[in-house]
Amino acid sequence: MTMTMNNEQPTTNNELLTLQGIEKAFFGVKVLKGVNFTVPVGGMVGLVGENGAGKSTLVNILGGNLQPEVGALRFAGADYAPQNPQDAARSGIAFIHQELNLFPNLTIAENIFLTRFPRTRATPFIQRGEMHERAAELLHEVGLEIPPHRLVETLSAGERQLVEIAKALSIEARLIIFDEPTTSLSERETARLFALIARLRASGLAMIYISHTLADVFRLCDDIVVLRDGEVVGAGATKTFTTEKLVSLMVGRTMSQLFPERRASLGTNGANAPQAEQCSALLDVRDVSQPGVVENISFTLHRGEVLGLSGLMGAGRSELARILFGLDPRQHGEVRLAGEVLHRLSPRNLIEHGVAFLTENRRSEGLCLDAAVADNLALVTLPQHGRTPVRWLLRDSWQAAITRIRSVVQLDPKTSDTQPVRTLSGGNQQKVVLGKWLLSQPKLLILDEPTRGIDVGAKFEIYRLIHQLADQGAGVLVISSEMEELMGLCDRILVMRSGRLVDDLPRDQFDRERILAAALGTTKEMAS
């Protein structure tokens, strides 16, 4: 601390990182709406918020992967406008991400010094002795007693994270940003990480700690910043918050989104369609488990029901969907579809049984981006148009089907059938994916983040389609990270946490705080 304190702004010299009015939009949708907060020198700030609150965008801006449209950053008393990850590293900001950025085929020491190898003087060669010595010192600092010449692929997730921290120390970082650091760690590894965090803080390092595990945030942080819909809705010393207050701040109160009216809803009390009640179980999942992914998942999805699957990132929702569609293996568990036990789950088999699966990775898994709209639409049902003995494609029936489905999903009439899907907007792309599956007249739809990256108008149309399908007797399983979407769309919501189903709410019991609390695990009241 210098003696020349500025009296008008007494805190200035104490601030390490300052964010001033940071704004960022993607495709016209504002993700950050003027974010302000500061991290004091040597301080530890917890950053919490729901999925999609804008935390990742913020982290990407701090790391130089994205640039804000409006607003300014100051770090260590100077303007900070990183254009790339190297700028961030040079300034002394290090990141510990959920998925680690280490090269498994290189050694620990090589990973630490990848762009700054110590060299033997006057030769092009790496000074290995010095590199290993320095790496060993850094590893010792983070409490990892492993020879630095070991390959990273031989390390556990927790050990790899410690290597990342050692790497952060090697660039003499003054601020370390942890983004969900404990998701892939065992309890012992987590305890070790927390002990290390305490040691590093004692040496004056500042940190931003992002986590859904609120108990950890309370335990570790001096200050907490709550982000909701791209805005800071709460900030202050940790002791001024309680878990309940934090959750209600994260959740907010506004129900801004519009959802179409449901014509025949059966979620509320099941009063309608009594005769359908006995045979209405469409998908029956019993004790489906896959170690490390999901555990003892059991639920029933009825005909005409829209069932939501809520939970935090990494809770195992998409993994469960992939297992149900036969994309990933399951160790045990039984899946019945319309009463019939499906022994072998494979996409082909399931498609034949009338199951459709809309992946969360629309661009990489859901579409052939460079193929035409019509070709993408026809992909699943192509064999239906080639039933002649030589499997010749019947152009007319094919074309008729495509024209029909285009109007069903209300694909933008300006797009042509021959246009590559890549050139379509996100909403129209998603309609193509939906149309492709609707052509197969599915009995069961599994929709993983069906409205991700889609504008509000297209969202509404997709909701309307989902309801229409349910009204016609199909079952729909919807995974979404937007809680409002699930609450507006579904008849019933299941909540997952750490690979398990922890709550089951019918429509009349929908409660944002209860869902979030179950997803976060901050409460004991769970479905038994």
Add this chain to the structure above:
Amino acid sequence: MNRASQRLLDFAPLLLFVAVLAFFGMQSGKFLEPRNLVNIVVQASSTGIVAVGMTFVLLTAGVDLSVGAIMFVAAAIAGKMALAGWPLPFALLVMVGVALVFGAFNAFFVTRVRVAAFIVTLATLFIGRGLGLRITETRALTLPDSFLQIGSARFLSVPLPAWLFAGVLIVAHLVLTRTPFGRQVFAVGHDAEMAKKAGIRTGRVLAAVYLISGVCAAIAAMVTLGQLGAVSPKFGEQKEFAAIAAAVLGGTSLFGGRGAVLPGTLLGALLIQTIENGLVVMNANPYLYPMVTSAVIFAAVLLESLRKRVR
């Protein structure tokens, strides 16, 4: 169990090599004589040197199909120069220059225009072969004896090609394992996007491997010229496949990030040459050679995919 099979697969090239040596040794007494073994190394040196350059490219998850064509063009130009009376060292220097031009062409399109390496180098392959045919007017050039001396010169009673091969191997090994560039080649090969985020100049690393591959092809062309003393229209033809096979057989992954020139590529090149040499010593039908070689290449790719699956 898994670990055991993993180690077995890692040692597979070596085991295969020993098995092949033993097999041919039993077939013919002459096979295991030191003279024949040295002969195998000498015969393997041209392909081996190309394979060393190829290993660099494969480590970045790329491929260089143009090496055989580069050899042809470089040899054709050097041959013409030698016949026109230029001094030998100058002709050799020009060969390296030609290879660098081709390498730079590949590098530019791979790193700047971002065309798939397979496509770029396939194009260079045809450009090179066409150019070579034009330069030689599709006739075989018979070169002055000065070239043959490269092939027959001996140092400590070991022929020069073997020394060149050893030199290239050792330099490449040191570069790959002991220099920052070498380690970054492995990083880029594992995940180029991640490497870029880690601050590696991936463009430079990628460009360098295509230049290295070109230079290795030029050195291999010198060795072949020294052994044949002539440039036929088939000079260097299909060298790329032998080189890829040698590198992959030696444990280098086609998907990048894994591999080594020592012992990997050395063993791979020796293995392929040993089989061919053994077939000659056995007086096998010459039409059999390509079939046996392709069976070996198939085995190499099979090993590679098994290795991946165990991992």
